Amino acid sequence: MKFMYRGRHKQSGLVVILFTIALTVLLGFAALAIDVNHVVLNKSRIQNGVDAAALAGAVVADAGESQAKIATAVLQTIKNYSALDGNSDITVDQDVSFGEGSLTVKLSDEGTLRIQFSNDPTSFPGTIGSNDDTYVRVEVTDVALDSFLIGILGIGKSVSATAVAGPSSSxxxxxxxxxxxxxxxxxxxxxxxxxxxxxxxxxxxxxxxxxxxxxxxxxxxxxxxxxxxxxxxxxxxxxxxxxxxxxxxxxxxxxxxxxxxxxxxxxxxxxxxxxxxxxxxxxxxxxxxxxxxxxxxxxxxxxxxxxxxxxxxxxxxxxxxxxxxxxxxxxxxxxxxxxxxxxxxxxxxxxxxxxxxxxxxxxxxxxxxxxxGQTPSDSGAYKIQLYKDPLGSGA
Incomplete structure (x- = not known):
């Protein structure tokens, strides 16, 4: 009888160990799911903000304004977007004075904003002339996100997004x-x-x-x-x-x-x-x-x-x-x-x-x-639209 009791005791201890291991694995998967969903959600949010910023910059460019004014419109749009409810992970609140050619800045959340121009939406950076259509590429990288359970493993999270906008074809x-x-x-x-x-x-x-x-x-x-x-x-x-x-x-x-x-x-x-x-x-x-x-x-x-x-x-x-x-x-x-x-x-x-x-x-x-149509044209009626980013996975 004593022998049988000790066997059951050993089995009980093994169940506790297996349960602990299984629970740890399940918690790990739960942590990963929460953090992955958090990344996916904020990836979508930052993409929407960058799309809006590229369109805003392209509208200003279409009016013949300077690169500094275009960049200011881009930054202001991102700031306005980050201030919307639900976008607390995308914090942009600083003011920047852009100069011609100085179009890369650090954002207040450690992310980086870069603005590029071209007369061809399939090639960036590019040259633009006074009579050329201007296409605007906006890139926001390394926007840091809060880590939840996955932070225990010392793993950080960030999202990036790009967008290109400019005049359409006829x-x-x-x-x-x-x-x-x-x-x-x-x-x-x-x-x-x-x-x-x-x-x-x-x-x-x-x-x-x-x-x-x-x-x-x-x-x-x-x-x-x-x-x-x-x-x-x-x-x-x-x-x-x-x-x-x-x-x-x-x-x-x-x-x-x-x-x-x-x-x-x-x-x-x-x-x-x-x-x-x-x-x-x-x-x-x-x-x-x-x-x-x-x-x-x-x-x-x-x-x-x-x-x-x-x-x-x-x-x-x-x-x-x-x-x-x-x-x-x-x-x-x-x-x-x-x-x-x-x-x-x-x-x-x-x-x-x-x-x-x-x-x-x-x-x-x-x-x-x-x-x-799909091929840009420099004549006729047109609108400002998004293009696929030739350098990344933007819209």
């Missing part, structure tokens, strides 16, 4: 267009419709007889939804529908002088609102005058501090009028491309014989919503 489908049309100079030119940079164009004629769309009653207006009551909002920028290159599109008969002026002239601080803001510069003149006015901000009455850049550049369909068919309400013509036309002055408010809507052709313009 449009294949465009949304948020302005309901006006220009006849193509060359219907076979799918990029510019035969227009050259700086060419002046009357987008809406004072008389339909003088309009390039040779159809009775047509002044160069479009009515995307066949609802004339929406024309004013659509001209102000409220059209949400989309248009494919090559589609046939109809025109809206009638001059609609009042609605045209009330819609387009929101860009000149006339009845502008938060939804349809004024441009930042409302002085009359060419695009070069516009740029000079923005730079000098004088006279102050022409500078709208809370305005939105490039609101005076209209994204409108260029149609092949030589292939138009029908008449009046039934007229339609195929869309060759999307043109970018800068309004040189406000639209006339009455039928006193003033000229129509006078604009200057621009090589490119920013649109809010569109689908694009």
């Amino acid at each position: 449009v294949e489908q465009t949304c948020n267009l302005v309901p006006m049309a220009a006849c193509a100079v060359d219907g076979d030119d799918s990029t510019n419709g035969g227009y050259v940079v700086g060419q002046e164009q009357e987008l809406k004629s004072t008389s339909w007889k003088d309009n390039e769309i040779q159809s009775p009653g047509n002044f160069g207006l479009l009515d995307f939804l066949d609802d004339h009551s929406l024309l004013r909002d659509h001209l102000a920028g409220g059209y949400k529908g989309c248009l494919n290159i090559g589609d046939d599109i109809g025109v809206k008969p009638g001059g609609s002088v009042g609605n045209v002026a009330k819609g387009l002239n929101t860009r000149f601080n006339d009845d502008s609102s938060e939804e349809y803001p004024s441009d930042k510069w409302i002085g009359e003149g060419s695009y070069s005058d516009y740029e000079a006015g923005l730079a000098s901000q004088t006279p102050a009455s022409n500078y709208i501090a809370d305005g939105e850049l490039y609101r005076r550049t209209l994204q409108i369909p260029i149609i092949d009028c030589s292939k138009g068919s029908g008449s009046g309400n039934n007229y339609s013509a195929p869309v060759v491309t999307i043109g970018c036309f800068f309004m040189k002055k406000p639209a006339p408010t009455n039928n006193s014989g003033d000229e129509g809507v006078i604009a200057e052709f621009r090589p490119n313009c920013l649109v809010n919503n569109a689908s694009f």
Whole structure:
């Protein structure tokens, strides 16, 4: 009996040892799972912040600002993102004065921020010229995270992320267009419709007889939804529908002088609102005058501090009028491309014989919503978008 008792005692001790070992292994796996999930969560968070920062920097770059201002916009975006609820592991709160070429800084959480530029989204770093598209690469590395159970093993945790952003290629489908049309100079030119940079164009004629769309009653207006009551909002920028290159599109008969002026002239601080803001510069003149006015901000009455850049550049369909068919309400013509036309002055408010809507052709313009091809292009309507980072695994 004593022998049997000692055997059971030994077995009981072995079970305790095996249970302790198993519990230790299970706790180790639990610790690893908690810390891995923590890393994955914060990897996603830092990637979102870096994506937003790259897009913000690309928007500033697209406005022609200096590298220092672009870098400041990138850092400010990351700071704003780190301050959001749930992002306490990504702490960025310092101010940095960037100089040209000094674009790598240590973040307050021991991470590193690096900003690079190129005129080619597939190659960084690269050179950029004054007339080149600018692509911005943002890299944040070694953002330290708190270690939980895995810290017992002396193992630290950190996350990194990269993103590249810049202008897209020209449009294949465009949304948020302005309901006006220009006849193509060359219907076979799918990029510019035969227009050259700086060419002046009357987008809406004072008389339909003088309009390039040779159809009775047509002044160069479009009515995307066949609802004339929406024309004013659509001209102000409220059209949400989309248009494919090559589609046939109809025109809206009638001059609609009042609605045209009330819609387009929101860009000149006339009845502008938060939804349809004024441009930042409302002085009359060419695009070069516009740029000079923005730079000098004088006279102050022409500078709208809370305005939105490039609101005076209209994204409108260029149609092949030589292939138009029908008449009046039934007229339609195929869309060759999307043109970018800068309004040189406000639209006339009455039928006193003033000229129509006078604009200057621009090589490119920013649109809010569109689908694009894969190869970047330096002409036509475009948007700011993310690209795959050629140096890493960013978006």
